[in-house]
Amino acid sequence: MFYANFAQKNQKEIELKDVDREEFVEMLHVIYPSNKMITDDSAEYLLKLADRFQISTLTTRVEKSRIHRLRNLSNLEKLRLAYRYRLCNLKECCLTPIVTEQDFKDVKHSPISSDLSNDMKTALFERVVKTFEEEE
DSSP: OOSSSOGGGGOSOOOOOSOOHHHHHHHHHHHSTTOOOOOHHHHHHHHHHHHHTTOHHHHHHHHHHTGGGOTTSOHHHHHHHHHHTTOHHHHHHHHTTOOSHHHHHHHHTSTTGGGOOHHHHHHHHHHHHHHHHHHO
């Protein structure tokens, strides 16, 4: 927006709609020289803002620093984030522990199972196939 040939490039002020001011300020503190730490509370909304404003370095930083250790999210919720924000390392970490028939049933009966994207369902199916092939 600021460096490419967008209309905003030469504007002194740019109105950002549908952005929480405190979350946006937090993002700025994280990406600019202060390099503020990413917390459990800020990780998810920083991913959302990084995606919206196409800040791939922030996405990578959140994934490396925090997302694996988020205690307030289930494995399936982390998997949902991994697909939404294209977090390959997190996706692998979330799929790895799903190996038994009970693990797959738990996914199927999870309250957020209806939110699974087709890509996630495909990855889970591939995981099932791989597990059964390894058992043979």
